[in-house]
Amino acid sequence: MTVNVGVIGAGMIGADHVRRLSTIVSGAQVTAVTDIDADRAASVAAGVGARSLATGQEVIDAADVDAVLVTSWGPAHAESVLGAIAAGKPVFCEKPLATTAEDCHKIIDAETAHGRRLVQVGFMRRYDAGYRAMKQVIDSGEIGTPLMVHCAHRNPTVPERYHSEMATHDTAVHEIDTVRWLLGDEIVSAQVLTPRRTSHRFEHLQDPQIMLFETAEGARVDVEVFVNCQYGYDIQCEAVGETGTVRLPDPAAPVVRSAGRQSGPVLQDWKDRFAEAYDVEIQEWVDSVAAGAVSGPSSWDGYAAAMICDANVEALHTGEIVSTGLKDRPAFYA
Amino acid sequence: MTVNVGVIGAGMIGADHVRRLSTIVSGAQVTAVTDIDADRAASVAAGVGARSLATGQEVIDAADVDAVLVTSWGPAHAESVLGAIAAGKPVFCEKPLATTAEDCHKIIDAETAHGRRLVQVGFMRRYDAGYRAMKQVIDSGEIGTPLMVHCAHRNPTVPERYHSEMATHDTAVHEIDTVRWLLGDEIVSAQVLTPRRTSHRFEHLQDPQIMLFETAEGARVDVEVFVNCQYGYDIQCEAVGETGTVRLPDPAAPVVRSAGRQSGPVLQDWKDRFAEAYDVEIQEWVDSVAAGAVSGPSSWDGYAAAMICDANVEALHTGEIVSTGLKDRPAFYA
Amino acid sequence: MTVNVGVIGAGMIGADHVRRLSTIVSGAQVTAVTDIDADRAASVAAGVGARSLATGQEVIDAADVDAVLVTSWGPAHAESVLGAIAAGKPVFCEKPLATTAEDCHKIIDAETAHGRRLVQVGFMRRYDAGYRAMKQVIDSGEIGTPLMVHCAHRNPTVPERYHSEMATHDTAVHEIDTVRWLLGDEIVSAQVLTPRRTSHRFEHLQDPQIMLFETAEGARVDVEVFVNCQYGYDIQCEAVGETGTVRLPDPAAPVVRSAGRQSGPVLQDWKDRFAEAYDVEIQEWVDSVAAGAVSGPSSWDGYAAAMICDANVEALHTGEIVSTGLKDRPAFYA
Amino acid sequence: MTVNVGVIGAGMIGADHVRRLSTIVSGAQVTAVTDIDADRAASVAAGVGARSLATGQEVIDAADVDAVLVTSWGPAHAESVLGAIAAGKPVFCEKPLATTAEDCHKIIDAETAHGRRLVQVGFMRRYDAGYRAMKQVIDSGEIGTPLMVHCAHRNPTVPERYHSEMATHDTAVHEIDTVRWLLGDEIVSAQVLTPRRTSHRFEHLQDPQIMLFETAEGARVDVEVFVNCQYGYDIQCEAVGETGTVRLPDPAAPVVRSAGRQSGPVLQDWKDRFAEAYDVEIQEWVDSVAAGAVSGPSSWDGYAAAMICDANVEALHTGEIVSTGLKDRPAFYA
Structure with a gap:
């Protein structure tokens, strides 16, 4: 069975998913595309033999659309996701699930x-x-109950439009979700430290930031966000348990010895770092849709991320420890 | 465009390629399958909605077969490949291209x-x-003209039917092809050293072996083949050039610290080590067929491997340095 | 010239330094030893052909003592150090310089x-x-102005007498001094996070702890102290600068591949980890005494460590961010 | 007890050992120095408060010389060593023990x-x-019976006077001794492969060379010697046993991430690589002299190295496999 996918939003990430669904993922085809820029939608659709439609609702309603992929801009996500739910169709929504916790809750x-x-x-x-291998180690009990996680998220540079709150919403949000998933635990409070700023940044930006989270079980998580680190795109993660530690591997790369150094590359682009993860993500989503059982990160995970990010931004502005207000996960999402 | 693939040989590797073409590779479908075991062909074909046919020739001739994949046992390869050429259809042939240099030459x-x-x-x-990253480093000139390559090919164990000549034909053949490709050079002679045998082997087997090759340009290649090394499936390769070295990376894996050790896994199965390489190989082949331009390892490479393997086996038996007899690559395969 | 050293305190660390001065360090001999346990002093002295004396003052005053090494218990340090200063003799004092900031100030x-x-x-x-190689990298400017330092100090276990404040005074004190020296910067505030406690500890102990320091220049330092980590003695340090990072190397050790793992040892004992550092430390001290110019960690460094430790312990108890109260370093110690 | 050492030969390595004995090694002093250049002897002696003497025999005979260190040029070694034996004094002789196997035998x-x-x-x-840690792993049985050893000995460059035979006598001689010691086995034959020469060399020199040794127990050893590798001084060694492998660690060094690379230094100078080994070697020799029981590499080891080097040079010139002619080790050297 081939899963027919309708895509809402044909910007950079949307077009990339269209390419992925057409040339890499097995068992799927893109049948309909829409975008607020109709020409762009038409162009992207034509490239893969799909139709372009005028609105997201038309995509959702189309008879030849089995599942919907939402890659519009953030404020438009909730409407499309709610529309897909109303139509009873599986929907994959790029982060954020919605730009307000309230909208996340409506979706839930x-x-x-x-x-x-x-x-x-x-x-x-x-x-x-x-990360999957790390989780396997943690779940195996080999390092004992996790007590701490140390993370770093470094980008070489960011453009001028990147502001201090995006360090939470666009950058640390990945660590926030990953740590919740690695630990199977919830983040209950946030604090933000603001080190001396790098001189390689635009004036308005607090960079780096150190974010400190506490989980319901009492584990402590620190996340260094440093988005103008100059030297590369570098993602680090170490979990420390009662009896051992496990560290996220760097991407495999040949070691060269020349000119007095032994060295290997540091990636420069997040797309290179996580290209395979995107491929696997969409393949597994397509497979789960075909099997009738969506199982990846849920609406609850989207909601929790929104709540934690909001608390973290407040923590950045106030300097205080801020509660995330997250209560128990509903049984529906257990 | 979807490439319709006919598969000749539905054994372990054939069935694996059928699965790969159906569930991983984009842009292909399996339309016909044959095997000397008709039940097996029927079963594999049914699993992916393909027809089973009685003979390889029927597969080659089928109107809904655009390209042929040959995964029968080695002695049957040449006939199918020659049949596909006669039909003017692209054909992917698992190694060996043929079991005799003479048959390889007929294909050429x-x-x-x-x-x-x-x-x-x-x-x-x-x-x-x-390996691709290694080749990129070599081609970049960063390590200068390659002078030596040191390889190791280790398997945890082999079954009793594995004999000393298979160390060349089934095992080192991979290094033989890889080194030719990495260096863009031809192997002109072979010598085999026979170290003390491991006690963890069947009586008849010389294990390990050290194979020594010389290239047309004078580079020296040593290949340790050790197929009962017990500890894992471990592939090592280091190229040494005039100004530097480059080493094949081990697969990325989390480092665990526990119980007084820092450690990571060594893979146990060659399928785990090269699973992604198989996926990429078949995807690129399908893409090249769709684009009308096959470009991977050629008949000449299959022929050269056969000639080098023959020389190497003779070297094993005689203890002498044996010429491979390889002359210049025809312009057709440049 | 041979430096004659008098040793005050012949406990474990004192006896170890006596051995070091006698059998490893060049250009020194131990001539006098004292201890509150006279038998112990006599035994240690006899082992290296030195005299045992009744009191620290006698050691300080002895004509055949050129320099004094203080390895008594902490509360007795100040008196011996002040005595050596009064006698105009160089004095090496194991940490702490004194157990109160007030006594440190008297020494200054x-x-x-x-x-x-x-x-x-x-x-x-x-x-x-x-650490010296790390400092060389930082001082070279290769990573730019340091903005953050991430440290971990892990011991396999500690005895029951170890209490929560010792995580600062006995454990993190090393990171506190090292970071001040690596950065050439002063620590101005401290905060302590208390993660979920490991179950592998005595009841009274908060273990692990995460200590957060800020420097005068605005750099942020986090120190994980985890003294019952079970798996080994593991010291980690990474400095993050405006343009790069540098990481403390693990001790060199052979990598073994066996039984499906590649692995190396994690040290179990701090003495193994820093044995060479102790040798170099005492050799350089002896050399500096012979050259008439003491230049290692100073009284000011001892005082600063005391002030920072006091603030950190207060931070542990209050949960607040506590100022260390450290003002500018006197010109005498520049 | 202080060991009084007389030094015969005050060239670069001799002067270095004089410095080592005086400023690093504990329990020794240099009392007498000689050199064919009397001014040089006088200068080196004066620097450490020793006498300079006219001849090696005077040094050997001096009443205030307990032990002799021979660092003259190779052809003079045998005479001094034989003289020391005649005087019943312990003697440390830099490699080679003698320049002919015949002279080695006289010493034995x-x-x-x-x-x-x-x-x-x-x-x-x-x-x-x-290497000691490697040997410990091998001796522990963790990798099983050793079957192969892969070595590389690379220098950045060599001066014009370095000729092809020195690749054996001055360079590979270290691997030859080390492998004999690691395996507790004897080398019985040698063969030399001559790869394409690097263009970064003087005309007369075969560089690199690959040396192939077989041991009495049937282990195979390959040694890549590449003395104009440009990029650094790099010593590699991997032992492969029946159940595992162990690899010599690279020197510990901080990893820097900057400008798109993660990198660490490759040493440039053999003295940096083995500085500590020299210190330990001389300290242990002095300790063994003081204890009356010399136990390091023996005359037999010097003789075996000479025999193996001679065979290897013949192998280089003939292209043949050459027997080393080594018979059983005498009980005296067991």
Whole structure:
């Protein structure tokens, strides 16, 4: 069975997923594309033999659309996701699930009312081979109960439009989801430290930041976010348990010895770092849709990320320890 | 465009390629399957909605077969490959291309007469990300002209039917092809050293072996083959050039610290080590067939491997340095 | 010239330094030893052909003592160091310099009045080859201005008498001194996070702890202290600068591949980790005494460590961010 | 007890050992120095408060010389070593023990006649922490019976006077001794492969060379010697046993991430690589002299190295496999 996918939003990430669905993923084809820029939608659709449609609702309603992929800009996500739920169609939504916790909650309510999971949120790190191997080690009990996680998220540079709150919403949000998933635990409070700023940044930006989270079980998580580190795109993660530690591997690369150094590359682009994770993510989503059982990051995960990010931004501005207000996960998302 | 593939040989590797073409590779479907065991062909074909046919020739001739994949046992390869060439259809042949140099040469003659490349041989290491990164370093000139390559090919164990000549034909053949490709050079002689045998082997087997090759340009290649090393499946390769060295990376894996050790896994199965290389190999083959331009390992590479393996086996038995007899590569395969 | 050393305190660390001065260090001999346990002093002295004396003052005053090494218990340090200053003799004092900031200040005053440096404090990590290489990288400008330092200090286990404040005074004190030295910067505030406690500890102990320091220049330092980590003695340090990072190397050790793992040892004992640093430390001290110019960690460094530790312990108890109260370093210690 | 050492030969390595004995090694002092250049002897002696003497025999005979260190040029070694044996004094001789196998045998005969070991040969790699840790792993049985050893010995460049035979006598001689010691086995034959020469060399020199040794137990050893590798001084060694492998560690060094690379230094100078090994070697020799029991590399090891080097040079010139002619080790050297 081939899964027919309708795509809402044909920007950079949307076009990339269209390419992925057409040339890499097995068992899927893109049948409909829409975008606020109709020409862009037409062009992307034509490239893969799909139709372009005028609105997201038309995509959702199309008879030849089995599942919906939402890659529009963040504020438009909730409407499309709610529309897909109303139509009873599986929907993959790039992060954020919605730009407000309130909208996230509406989605949770609608999906719960529908009675089974339809929504998957695009936290692709859960599909990275390195993180998966880390989780396997943690779950095996080899390092004992996790007590601490140390993370670093470094980008070479960011453009001027990147502001201090994006360090949470666009950058640390990946660590926030990943740590919740690695530990099977919830983040209950946030604090942000603001080190001396690098001189390689735009004036308005607090860079780096150190974010400190506490989980419901009492584990402590520190996340260094440093988005103008100059030297590369570098993702680090170490979990420390009662009896051992496990560290996320760097990407495999040949070691060269020349000119007095032994060296290997540091990646420069997040797309290179997580290209395979995206491929696996979408393949598994397509497979799960075909099997009738969506199982990736859920609406609850999208909601939790939104709550934690909001608390973290407040922590950045106030300097205080801020509660995330997250209560128990509903049984529906257990 | 979807490439319709007919598969000749539905054993372990054939069934694996059928699965790969159906569930991983994009842009292909299996339409016909044959095997000397008709039940097996029927079963594998049914699993992916393909027809089973009685003979390889029927598969080659089928109207809904655009390209042929040969995964029968070695002695049957030549006939199917020659049949596909006669039909003017692209054919992917698992190694060996043929079991005699003479048959390899017949294939080269037929393909050359046809006028453009149709044959690709299944040397999948050229599609491994680590080897590709190594080749990129070598081609960049960063280590200067290559002078030596040190290789090791270790398997945890082999079954009793594995005999001393298979160390060349089934095991070192991968290094033989890879080194030719990494260096862009030809192997002109072979010598085999026979170290003290491991006690963890069947009586009849010389294990380990050290194979010494010389290239046309004078580079020296040593290949340790050790197929009962017990500890894992471990592939090592280091190229030494005039100004530097480059080493094949080990697969990325988390480092665990526990119980007084820092450690990571060594793979146990060659399928785990090269699973992605197989996926990439078949995807690129399908893409090249769709684009009308086969470009992977050629009939010449299959022939050269056969000639080098023959010389190497003679070297094993005689203890002498044996010439491979390889002359210049025909312009057709440049 | 041979430096004659008098040793005050012949406990474990004192006896170890006596051995070091006698059998490893060049250009020194131990001539006098004292201890509150006279038998112990006699035994240690006899082992190296030295005299045992009744009191520290006798050691300080002895004509055949050129320099004094203080390895008594902490509360007795100040008296011996002040005595050596009064006698105008160089004195090496194991950490802490004194158990109160007030006593540290008396030593600073006495040494300053004397007019040139006589005191060296036993912060041996400054003599570790790995930390020295890290400092060289930082000082070279290769990673730019340091913005953050991430440290971990892990011991396999601690005895029952180890209590929560010792995580600062006995454990993190090393990171506190090392970071001040690596950065050439002062620590101005401290905060302590208390993760979920490991179950592998005595009841009274908060283990692990995460200590957060800020420097005068605004760099942020986090130190994980985990003294019952079970798996080994593991010291980690990474400095993050404006343009790059540098990481403390693990001790060199052979990598073994066996039984499906590649692995190396994690040390179990801090003495193994820093044995060479102790040797270098004492050798350089002896050399500096012979050259008439003491230059290692100073009384000011001992005082600063005391002030920072006091603030950190307060931070542990209050949960607040506590100022260390450290003002500018006197010119005498520049 | 202080060991009084007389030094014969005050060239670069001799002067270095004089410095080592005076400023690093504990329990020794240099009392007498000689050199064919009397001014040089006087200068080196004066620097450490020793006498300079006119001849090696005077040094050997001096009443204040307990032990002799021979660092003259190779052809003069045998005379000094034989003189020391005649005087019944322990003697440390830098490699080679003698420049002919015949002279080595005279030394063995004289030492055997004397009745207990007096001679230690300067194979300092046995004192390197990395090789010692490797040997510990091998001796523990963790990798099973060793079957192969792969070595590489690379220097950045060599001066014009370095010729092809020196690749054996001055370079590979270290691997030859180290492998004999690691395996506790004897080398019985040699073969040399001559790869394409690097263009970064003087005309007369075959560089690189690959040396192939077989041991009495049937283990195979390959040694890549490449003395103009440009990029650094790089020593590699991997032992492969029946159940596992162990690899010599690279020197510990901080990893820097900057400008798109993660990198660490490759040493440039053999003195940096083995500085500590030299210190340990001489310290242990001094300790063994003081204890009356010389135990390092023996005259037999010096003789075996000479025999193997001679065979290897013949192998280089003939292209043949050459027997080393080594018979059983005498009981005296067991």
